[in-house]
Amino acid sequence: MSGRANIYPELHVRSPREQAWELFRKNTLGMIGLWGLGLLSLLTLLAPWLAPYAPYEQFSQALLMPPSWADEGNIDFFLGTDDLGRDMLSRLVFGARLTFGNAVLVVLVALLAGGCIGIVGGMSKGFKASILNHFLDTLLSIPSLLLAIIFVAILGPGLFNTLIAITLALTPQFTRAIYNAVSDEMQKEYITALRLDGGTRWRILRFGVLPNLSDTIVSQTTRGLSAAILDITAVGFLGLGAQPPRPEWGAMLSDAMDLVYLAPWTVTLPGLAILLSVLVVNMVGEGLRQAINEVMD
Amino acid sequence: MPLLDIRNLTIEIETPQGLVKAVDKFSLTLADGEIRGLVGESGSGKSLVAETIVGIAKDTWRVTADRMYLDNIDLLSLSHKERRRIMGRDIAMVFQEPSSCLDPSERIGAQLEEAIPERSFQGKWWQRWRWHWRRKQATALLHRVGIREPKAVMNAYPYQLSEGVCQKVMIAMAVANQPKLLVADEPTNAMEASNQAQILRLLERVNKLSGTTILLISNDLTTFARLTDNITVMYCGQAVESGTREQILTRPRHPYTAALLQMMPDLDGSLPHKSRLNILPGVIPPLQSLPIGCRLGPRCPKAQKQCVITPPLAKIKGQTYYCHFPLNMPEGKSK
Amino acid sequence: MLRYLLRRLGLLLTTLLVLTLVAYLLEFKLLEDAQSDFMTGYLAFLQQLLAGDFGISSATGLPVLGAIGQYFPATLELCLAAFTISLLVGVPTGTLAALRQGRWQDTLILTGTLIGYSVPVFWLGLLLVMFFSLHLGWLPVSGQLSLLFEIEQVTGIMTIDTLLADSQYRWPAFLDAVRHLILPALVLAIVPTTEVIRQTRSALLEVLKQNYIRAALTKGFSETQVILRHGLRNAFPMAIPTLGLQFGTVLTSAIMTEIVFDWPGLGRWLVSSIALQDYAAIKGGTLAIATFTIVASSAVEVLSTLIYPARRRAIYVRQG
Numbered sequence: 001m002s003g004r005a006n007i008y009p010e011l012h013v014r015s016p017r018e019q020a021w022e023l024f025r026k027n028t029l030g031m032i033g034l035w036g037l038g039l040l041s042l043l044t045l046l047a048p049w050l051a052p053y054a055p056y057e058q059f060s061q062a063l064l065m066p067p068s069w070a071d072e073g074n075i076d077f078f079l080g081t082d083d084l085g086r087d088m089l090s091r092l093v094f095g096a097r098l099t100f101g102n103a104v105l106v107v108l109v110a111l112l113a114g115g116c117i118g119i120v121g122g123m124s125k126g127f128k129a130s131i132l133n134h135f136l137d138t139l140l141s142i143p144s145l146l147l148a149i150i151f152v153a154i155l156g157p158g159l160f161n162t163l164i165a166i167t168l169a170l171t172p173q174f175t176r177a178i179y180n181a182v183s184d185e186m187q188k189e190y191i192t193a194l195r196l197d198g199g200t201r202w203r204i205l206r207f208g209v210l211p212n213l214s215d216t217i218v219s220q221t222t223r224g225l226s227a228a229i230l231d232i233t234a235v236g237f238l239g240l241g242a243q244p245p246r247p248e249w250g251a252m253l254s255d256a257m258d259l260v261y262l263a264p265w266t267v268t269l270p271g272l273a274i275l276l277s278v279l280v281v282n283m284v285g286e287g288l289r290q291a292i293n294e295v296m297d
Numbered sequence: 298m299p300l301l302d303i304r305n306l307t308i309e310i311e312t313p314q315g316l317v318k319a320v321d322k323f324s325l326t327l328a329d330g331e332i333r334g335l336v337g338e339s340g341s342g343k344s345l346v347a348e349t350i351v352g353i354a355k356d357t358w359r360v361t362a363d364r365m366y367l368d369n370i371d372l373l374s375l376s377h378k379e380r381r382r383i384m385g386r387d388i389a390m391v392f393q394e395p396s397s398c399l400d401p402s403e404r405i406g407a408q409l410e411e412a413i414p415e416r417s418f419q420g421k422w423w424q425r426w427r428w429h430w431r432r433k434q435a436t437a438l439l440h441r442v443g444i445r446e447p448k449a450v451m452n453a454y455p456y457q458l459s460e461g462v463c464q465k466v467m468i469a470m471a472v473a474n475q476p477k478l479l480v481a482d483e484p485t486n487a488m489e490a491s492n493q494a495q496i497l498r499l500l501e502r503v504n505k506l507s508g509t510t511i512l513l514i515s516n517d518l519t520t521f522a523r524l525t526d527n528i529t530v531m532y533c534g535q536a537v538e539s540g541t542r543e544q545i546l547t548r549p550r551h552p553y554t555a556a557l558l559q560m561m562p563d564l565d566g567s568l569p570h571k572s573r574l575n576i577l578p579g580v581i582p583p584l585q586s587l588p589i590g591c592r593l594g595p596r597c598p599k600a601q602k603q604c605v606i607t608p609p610l611a612k613i614k615g616q617t618y619y620c621h622f623p624l625n626m627p628e629g630k631s632k
Numbered sequence: 633m634l635r636y637l638l639r640r641l642g643l644l645l646t647t648l649l650v651l652t653l654v655a656y657l658l659e660f661k662l663l664e665d666a667q668s669d670f671m672t673g674y675l676a677f678l679q680q681l682l683a684g685d686f687g688i689s690s691a692t693g694l695p696v697l698g699a700i701g702q703y704f705p706a707t708l709e710l711c712l713a714a715f716t717i718s719l720l721v722g723v724p725t726g727t728l729a730a731l732r733q734g735r736w737q738d739t740l741i742l743t744g745t746l747i748g749y750s751v752p753v754f755w756l757g758l759l760l761v762m763f764f765s766l767h768l769g770w771l772p773v774s775g776q777l778s779l780l781f782e783i784e785q786v787t788g789i790m791t792i793d794t795l796l797a798d799s800q801y802r803w804p805a806f807l808d809a810v811r812h813l814i815l816p817a818l819v820l821a822i823v824p825t826t827e828v829i830r831q832t833r834s835a836l837l838e839v840l841k842q843n844y845i846r847a848a849l850t851k852g853f854s855e856t857q858v859i860l861r862h863g864l865r866n867a868f869p870m871a872i873p874t875l876g877l878q879f880g881t882v883l884t885s886a887i888m889t890e891i892v893f894d895w896p897g898l899g900r901w902l903v904s905s906i907a908l909q910d911y912a913a914i915k916g917g918t919l920a921i922a923t924f925t926i927v928a929s930s931a932v933e934v935l936s937t938l939i940y941p942a943r944r945r946a947i948y949v950r951q952g
Contacts, residue, residue, distance in 0.1 A: 029743065135650060143884035146921060153906045153914050230752055234888055237754050238903055253755060260762055267762070271755030278750035286746060351850045378854065385852010398847035400862045402869070411861075412851055470851070 016295045023291035030287020036280035043093055044101045051090040052078075055247045059085040064263045082266050083259060091247035092273050098159070098248040099236075100277050103228035106167050110228075111221060113167075114174025119209075121175070122182025123201065129183075136179070139172040145231050152240045159248065162241040166231050170224050181216040185209045215292040222285025226278045233274050249274050300477060300510050301327040301350070304364035308345050308534075310584075311357040317584045320345050320534040321592075327478070327512065332504050332524055334542075335514045336557065337531030340581055343514050346531075347482045350512070351390045352380050368477060386414075388478045389471035393486040395463035399455035405466055406451030409435040412470040438469040442499055461492035465499065472503055479503065480512045485520065497521055518557060522546060530554045533581065533592040540616030550616065550623035552597050553577075591620070599624075637934065644930045648923065652678060655919050686919070687912035691905065696916035699901065704920065706776060707897035709789040710889065711882050713813055714820035722825045726832025731859065733837060741833075745826040753885045757819045757892035764815060772812050774894035816893040820885050824878045831874050835867040842866075869936050876932030880925045 014022070024030050043050060059081060066073045067080040067088075079088035121132040139147070144166075151165030185191060191208050199208070235241035236250025244255050249270040256266035308320040320342040327333055337343045345358075352372075354360055365372045367387060372380060392398045400408055410431040432451075439447035442465040455463060464484060471479055481500060485493040501524055504511050515521055522528070522542060529539040530553065538551040549555045556577045579596040588594045590605035597604065599622050608619045613626075656677045680687075686696035729741040765773040787793055791813065794805040839845065840863060848858045887899030894900070898917055905913035 029746075139654075140880075143880040143925070145884040146880075146887065146918065149887070149903070149906065150914070150918055153911075226750065233752055234754065237752075237888070238891065240903075240906065250752075253758075257758070260758060261766055264762060267755075267758055271752060271759070274752045274755065275747075275750055278752070279747060282746055282750050286742075348846075353846050353849050381849075381852055381854055383852075384850060388850070390847070390850040392843060392847055394843065397843040400844045400848070400866065402866050403862075467847070 019295045020288070020291040023294055024287050027287040027290065029283050030291075033280045033283025033287060036276070037284055040096060040100055040277055040280060043096045044104075047093050047097050051087075051093040053087045053090040055086065055091045055094040056245060057086065057090075059087070061085070064259075064266075066263070067265055067269075079269055080263075080265050082256065083263070088266070088269055091252065092249070092269060095247040095249045095252060095270070095273065096277070098242060098246060099229060099232055099250070099274070102159075102163055103225055103232055106163055106170065106228045106232075107221060107224045109167050110170040110174050110224060111217070114171040114176075115178050115217070117171075118175040118178030119182055119205065122179045122186060123205065123209075132175075132179070136172055136176050140176055144169040144173065144227060145234055148231050148235060149238070149240065152235060157240045157243070159236075159242040159246065162232060162235045166228055166235070169231070170228060173227075174220055174224060177216055177220040178213065181213055182209055185212050215289070215296070218292065219285060219289045222281055222288065226281045226285070229274065229278050229281070299326045299366075300329045300368055301325065301512075302364060302366040303350075303362060306346065306349065306360070306362040306365065308342070308349060308354075309359040309361075311359070312585075316359070318534065318587070319584055320349075323531070323534070323536050325529060325536070325539075327510055329477075330504070330508045330510055331526040332501070332511045332513060334518075334521060334525035334528040335512060335531065336516065336518055336528060338516055338581060340533075340584075341531045342534040343516075343531050344482055345534075347390065347480045347512065347514055350478075351388050351480055352384045386474065387476055388480065389474070389476040391464070391467050391471050391479065391481040391484045393483040394460075395467045395484075396455055396458070396460055398467060399463060401455055403454075404451065405453055405455065405458070406432065406435055409438065409451070409466065409470055409473070412473040413438075414474040434473075435469075438473055439466070441472075442466070442469040443495065444469075459492075460488055461495065464488070464492075464496050468496070468499055468503070472507070472509070475507060476509060478510045478512065480514070482514045483516065484513075485515075493520060497524055500524070518546075530557065533587060534584075535592055535619065537593070537620070538616070538618040540618075544614070544616045548616075548625040550611075550613070550618040550625060551593075551620045552599050552622075552624060553593050555624055636937070640930065640934055644926065647926055651919065651922055651926070652681060655915055681919075686916040689905075689910055689913045691908045691910040691913065696912050699913065700898065700916055700920045703896060703898045703901045705787055705789045706895060707883075707886055707890070707899060709791065709813070710816055710820060710895060710897060711879075711886055713817035714824060714882060714886075715878075717817060717821040718824035718828050721821070722828025723832050725825075726829040727836060727859075727864065729829065729833045730836035730840065731855075741829065745829050748822050748826040751822060753819060753823065754888045754892050756822065757816070757889055760815050760819060761892070771815055772808075774892075776809065776812055776896055816889050816895055819892070820882065820889045823885050824875075824882050827878055827881070828871075828875060831871040832867065835870040836863055838870065839863050839866045872932060872936040876929035876936075879928040879932075883921055883925060 059077075062074065062077060062081050063085045064083055065077050065081040065085075068075045068078050070080075073080065077087050077089070079092065081087055082091070117132075121129055147169035148162070148165040151168055152161055155161040155165060186209065191204060194204050194208050232241060232248070233250030233253070236248045237254045239251075239254055242248035242251045244251060252270040253267060253274075256263070256270070259266050303323065303325045306320060306323045306325075307318065309316045310319050311317075323342070323346060325333075325335075325346070335343050335346070348354060349358075349360055362373060367383065370383060372383070375383065399405070413431050413434050435451060436447040439450055444450050444462065444465055450458065450462065450466065458466070468484075479500075484500070485496050488496070497520070500511060500513065503509050513521055513525060518528075525542050527539070527541050528545040530537050530545070530551065532553045538545065538549065538554045540550075545554060546558065549558060577596045577598075582588060582592075582595075588605075590607050591597070591600075594600050594604040601622065603621045606621075608621045611618055611620070611623065653674065656674050684697055686700070688694070689696050689699060692699070725741055729738045732738045761773055764771045787796075791806065791809045794802060794809045799805070836859070840859070845858060845862060848862050849855070853861075883899075886897065887903065889895065890897045890900040891903060898921060902914065902917035902921070905917060
């Protein structure tokens with residue numbers, strides 16, 4: 001306790017970060033989301049050791065086997081098999097790498113690129129900022145999925161191209177959010193005070209602006225992550241992303257479209273996987289946003 | 298028969314640090330037709346008291362009182378809805394920062410007309426269906442609060458008006474239904490001196506002309522002392538002293554009142570050059586760590602061992618105070 | 633006011649210009665051998681666009697503009713239906729959540745929006761088809777109208793066309809069109825509805841904190857009266873611009889929905905054009921969707937400014 005000027009030593013004043021964390025821990029939904037997110041990350045990292053079979057292994061004696069809790073199910077194939085006799089559980093676990101893992105990568109790249117442009121744009125004024133503004137408005141007026149689809153159309157179908165396309169489509173959102181946060185922050189009085197004190201641009205950025213960006217970054221990252229998962233699977237579903245044998249969840253879904261009536265689980269399960277992973281991301285994001293907002297008030 | 302009678306009002310606020318007693322055993326009795334000043338530094342709980350009286354307490358507050366009567370009506374026993382109705386009929390409030398208290402998306406006229414109650418209608422019954430009686434009355438109200446161009450103001454949006462005019466409009470809205478009690482919470486806060494004087498004069502006129510009782514809340518004794526009949530002083534959620542204006546200004550019993558009076562800088566040059574201002578040592582304690590006993594204790598120049606026990610209510614010639622060692626006591630009576 | 637409108641119009645035109653530039657870059661990149669001079673090529677491209685020449689589809693050999701005109705109304709119908717549903721459901725729900733802030737109703741609604749926000753649209757569509765069409769057999773699986781009916785295309789919006797049709801089967805055809813519309817519109821409405829709920833809730837909560845609400849409460853009106861009279865009216869202008877941005881999201885979801893339900897709209901056409909590598913169609917479709925989004929969200933913003941004076945003030949302040 002630094003308490004040199006603190007006349008009430010029994011009163012521990014907590015930092016905003018501690019307060020936010022404290023609030024977040026009390027949020028049941030947020031904590032469930034955090035555990036779910038941790039579990040999902042674990043699945044992504046340890047897929048080869050956790051999955052019972054290889055994702056492409058075909059069991060010709062067990063085609064279209066329903067999940068183990070159904071009457072015809074078999075515990076060897078816990079979530080059943082698809083029309084080629086591949087184990088659904090293994091495919092879903094490996095799919096976590098392709099869908100969730102790639103989404104994380106995409107968001108990190110977009111955050112870095114968008115953050116840099118946003119900070120530079122937000123700190124500058126006049127013509128340069130105005131051009132950036134208009135350009136961003138235009139890019140943002142095209143929905144990110146549409147933008148991704150267009151980029152895929154230019155680059156050609158495939159998972160790698162999809163990832164590039166989605167990164168390109170998400171970057172403007174990050175740029176926009178961070179640009180707005182930085183330029184809002186730059187308008188505030190304490191920044192003016194810093195500038196009058198003779199602070200250099202770097203100093204203003206490092207000690208004035210950056211510490212106040214954390215809530216923008218947190219909320220934009222979780223939002224971007226859920227958008228990335230949804231976009232990757234959507235492009236996969238359209239048949240423009242990961243190509244069929246690969247167990248990307250969206251591609252699995254579009255692969256199983258014809259089996260809707262025959263084997264509903266082949267449609268339900270990948271969708272459920274997408275829903276749950278987006279849901280845990282959103283739960284964490286929502287919890288963090290709430291906590292940060294409450295501390296700010 | 299007092300108009301408003303509050304005994305031992307306690308307001309506790311839920312905070313992340315637990316329950317905090319923001320107002321502790323506060324008592325207030327308002328006679329019909331008086332102007333009462335409620336003085337205290339910011340954070341002393343005077344706004345909480347005002348908001349409790351007009352019934353806009355927040356969900357996180359726990360309000361308890363032994364007695365809370367308005368004109369023989371027990372406010373504590375009323376249902377939420379009935380209380381709302383009584384508040385609308387008998388009590389009005391004027392806030393600080395008036396421009397933020399007017400709906401920004403509606404013209405002043407419409408808001409003023411909303412505030413005019415149905416029962417204030419005077420005229421033939423068939424005229425009631427003609428909408429413009431409200432408009433006429435609104436114009437008259439604006440005239441009464443000293444606005445020269447009522448028409449223009451009626452058609453304006455709040456952001457087009459200055460703070461002073463907004464406050465006049467607020468007062469017009471407050472007096473529209475001829476309330477028995479008008480609560481004014483720092484009505485001249487952050488206003489220029491000329492506006493301040495106008496608003497205070499206006500409040501005085503409302504009191505004199507329609508006999509409205511006014512509870513005038515401020516953190517500054519100087520500006521409105523001459524307006525009031527009686528003054529109550531608050532410190533840290535407790536009423537420390539209460540009496541007539543003369544009593545408080547000339548013979549304060551409580552050290553805090555005395556300190557408040559000394560704090561007003563004299564401009565007659567009696568303060569030597571570069572000497573310290575007359576202020577109490579220390580700072581107002583945060584609500585989480587209030588001292589036990591007399592809350593002024595740690596800052597009081599006269600504090601003694603006994604001050605860790607909450608002082609009882611004492612009364613001399615109608616002047617009440619909570620202090621073990623009062624000042625300015627007549628000979629022979631002091632301890 | 634006029635100055636503001638002109639400014640906004642200028643902004644809109646600039647944005648559209650940048651959009652054409654992006655579209656041209658797309659073409660420039662694809663046909664690198666076409667023109668060597670960038671600027672003259674771009675100007676020629678602009679001239680073509682202004683003349684309404686969007687190129688010839690390589691798949692059908694027909695003008696792209698005609699195809700857009702043919703497919704756009706179906707998309708519009710779907711989007712309008714979804715938007716109506718989202719407003720009808722979202723605004724009351726959001727208001728309820730704000731009024732019951734922190735209580736179980738609020739928690740329930742917020743959890744619901746969180747799930748609604750996370751559902752992949754195409755999967756939800758498939759599930760609903762599985763349940764309502766295949767399992768219960770209540771609603772048709774796909775398409776815009778049963779093949780039994782022959783309806784002349786007037787506006788392209790099927791629910792209107794069936795009513796306009798001069799046929800004895802007008803009503804059955806209309807009902808059939810509505811039945812076809814229900815599932816896709818519901819699926820499409822999910823995302824904007826959650827957004828409307830959240831925006832209404834947070835805007836209303838923001839407004840309820842303001843002093844004028846507290847001041848209005850002291851006048852003796854009930855909470856409900858105050859919220860209806862002063863709360864919503866100030867909350868809407870805060871929520872509406874963000875709702876304008878929802879057009880983009882709705883259009884994206886519309887692409888997915890159209891594919892799942894085989895709805896003959898722009899999105900399905902665009903994706904099939906991508907599959908066929910029909911670049912003129914891709915370019916045209918993209919331009920059409922993006923233009924629609926930009927114009928719609930600008931229109932919403934201008935409208936909300938015209939209706940709500942409090943927003944005008946922000947403009948005055950910005951203009952100094």
